Amino acid sequence: MGQQEEIDSAESEINFFELIPKVIEPLSSGTLEEAKKLVNKVFPLQTEEENSDKWLTFSLEQREKNQDAGREYSNKPGYWVFLKGKKVVGIIGLYEYGRNAKNVSWLGWFCVDPAFRKRGIGSELLEYAIAAAKKSGKKRLRLYTTNDPNEADAQKLYEKYGFLVTKKNAGKRGKYTVFHRELVLV
Numbered sequence: 001m002g003q004q005e006e007i008d009s010a011e012s013e014i015n016f017f018e019l020i021p022k023v024i025e026p027l028s029s030g031t032l033e034e035a036k037k038l039v040n041k042v043f044p045l046q047t048e049e050e051n052s053d054k055w056l057t058f059s060l061e062q063r064e065k066n067q068d069a070g071r072e073y074s075n076k077p078g079y080w081v082f083l084k085g086k087k088v089v090g091i092i093g094l095y096e097y098g099r100n101a102k103n104v105s106w107l108g109w110f111c112v113d114p115a116f117r118k119r120g121i122g123s124e125l126l127e128y129a130i131a132a133a134k135k136s137g138k139k140r141l142r143l144y145t146t147n148d149p150n151e152a153d154a155q156k157l158y159e160k161y162g163f164l165v166t167k168k169n170a171g172k173r174g175k176y177t178v179f180h181r182e183l184v185l186v
């Protein structure tokens with residue numbers, strides 16, 4: 001192999017994507033609009049109650065209120081975005097709901113931009129949320145999902161991380177069946 005060929009070959013092995021800095025950080029007013037767009041693109045079927053725009057905005061309003069009051073609210077939803085450079089390429093969130101709020105967190109709006117999938121970003125976000133739920137003293141992490149083919153890759157990840165199906169046929173979203181999964185944290 002000539003010298004130039006060796007240089008070309010070495011360069012083609014450099015993964016330029018890996019060189020772009022990445023960070024997982026709390027959703028903020030600076031990333032809110034991009035995060036909303038991503039969630040709406042990945043989850044076009046949302047019920048009035050689910051309304052991601054509403055919940056993502058609400059989570060920030062609560063956080064700002066918390067800072068004003070200088071104390072923590074136990075039931076605030078929290079979202080984190082995965083940034084590659086300055087671009088929001090993924091999101092995940094935790095929220096509490098109902099009577100089991102002290103011991104149970106729910107996973108919300110977990111997705112990665114289709115152009116950035118299969119590079120480990122979803123796994124990093126999921127591990128981040130599991131660690132955050134454990135750190136906040138939760139005993140279980142739950143989620144609901146569907147048999148929409150667009151959510152098929154998520155089922156593989158959930159299985160890999162130990163989220164077992166606990167309920168099936170719990171409802172409908174569009175033409176898809178909703179089911180619940182749970183990971184025991186302690």
Ligand SMILES: CC(C)(COP(=O)(O)OP(=O)(O)OC[C@H]1O[C@@H](n2cnc3c(N)ncnc32)[C@H](O)[C@@H]1OP(=O)(O)O)[C@@H](O)C(=O)NCCC(=O)NCCS
Nearest residue numbers: 110111112117118119120121122123145150151153154156
């Ligand atoms: C689920 C989802 C978040 C996963 O995101 P992702 O960034 O592709 O996740 P990962 O890259 O960590 O893992 C996905 C697969 O890529 C593989 N992978 C990870 N890094 C890789 C790499 N560098 N090269 C090749 N494959 C890789 C993983 O092993 C995994 O394989 P598997 O599907 O056989 O288990 C994404 O598919 C998504 O947004 N889906 C639609 C929304 C959705 O369903 N959300 C959940 C609703 S409940």
